[in-house]
Amino acid sequence: MGIAQRYERERERVDEVCRAAGRKPGDVLLLAVSKTVDVEGARQAFEAGARAFGENRPDELMRKAAALPDAAWHFIGNIQSRRIPDIVGASALIHSLYQEKHARKIDEAAAKLGRVQDVLIEVNVSGEASKSGVAPEDAAELVRMAVALTHVRVRGLMTMAPRGDAARARACFEGLAALQADIRAQLSADDAAVFDQLSAGMSEDWEEAVAAGSTIVRIGRAIFSEEFA
Numbered sequence: 444m445g446i447a448q449r450y451e452r453e454r455e456r457v458d459e460v461c462r463a464a465g466r467k468p469g470d471v472l473l474l475a476v477s478k479t480v481d482v483e484g485a486r487q488a489f490e491a492g493a494r495a496f497g498e499n500r501p502d503e504l505m506r507k508a509a510a511l512p513d514a515a516w517h518f519i520g521n522i523q524s525r526r527i528p529d530i531v532g533a534s535a536l537i538h539s540l541y542q543e544k545h546a547r548k549i550d551e552a553a554a555k556l557g558r559v560q561d562v563l564i565e566v567n568v569s570g571e572a573s574k575s576g577v578a579p580e581d582a583a584e585l586v587r588m589a590v591a592l593t594h595v596r597v598r599g600l601m602t603m604a605p606r607g608d609a610a611r612a613r614a615c616f617e618g619l620a621a622l623q624a625d626i627r628a629q630l631s632a633d634d635a636a637v638f639d640q641l642s643a644g645m646s647e648d649w650e651e652a653v654a655a656g657s658t659i660v661r662i663g664r665a666i667f668s669e670e671f672a
């Protein structure tokens with residue numbers, strides 16, 4: 444099986460799991476995380492129908508976005524201040540914002556480009572020390588701060604679940620969905636209307652995430668790795 448077949452298989456499975464969860468297929472964006480392959484690998488997924496890709500390094504993001512400009516490119520990696528202009532220049536959506544100072548710099552960079560940058564706030568729901576993200580109890584304050592920036596549009600929340608345990612992953616995703624609903628209820632009607640995205644679920648746990656309400660699943664190895672069963 445090649446990249447195209449694995450992409451098609453994942454797309455079909457996401458649609459099936461949506462239906463099983465009583466959700467509309469198409470309500471969940473399959474983000475193809477192409478960080479482990481070169482442009483050619485990403486192109487194979489594009490030709491099979493993938494139109495949204497995730498990258499975690501600014502250089503790769505820029506390179507692949509330039510090679511495949513008809514796809515949407517999302518930044519899912521660690522944000523470094525000095526790379527923010529590059530990230531903003533190439534990203535349809537930034538998934539991994541969790542620091543106030545970065546929110547301000549994204550706002551400045553987007554203003555210079557005359558655009559509004561869509562972002563998600565990354566939340567460390569599980570509390571694992573190895574995970575980045577704002578603590579759940581501090582998420583609402585960061586959302587309020589970022590929502591007030593003119594060139595930033597806060598679209599929702601993102602998280603990464605503990606690995607290897609479906610029940611813990613499910614609890615983590617449900618916690619993220621509950622937090623989103625809670626924060627959304629505190630926003631103005633206009634801000635709440637666009638605060639509708641939940642980026643949750645990777646190759647091993649996206650089924651749990653879809654059941655918990657995820658709107659973006661970030662799938663890497665299940666598409667791009669031959670080793671992934």
Ligand SMILES: *Cc1c(COP(=O)(O)O)cnc(C)c1O
Binds near residue numbers: 478664
């Ligand atoms: C690499 C990565 C993914 C994809 O992980 P897989 O297990 O390969 O599906 C998703 N989200 C983030 C933030 C990543 O860094």
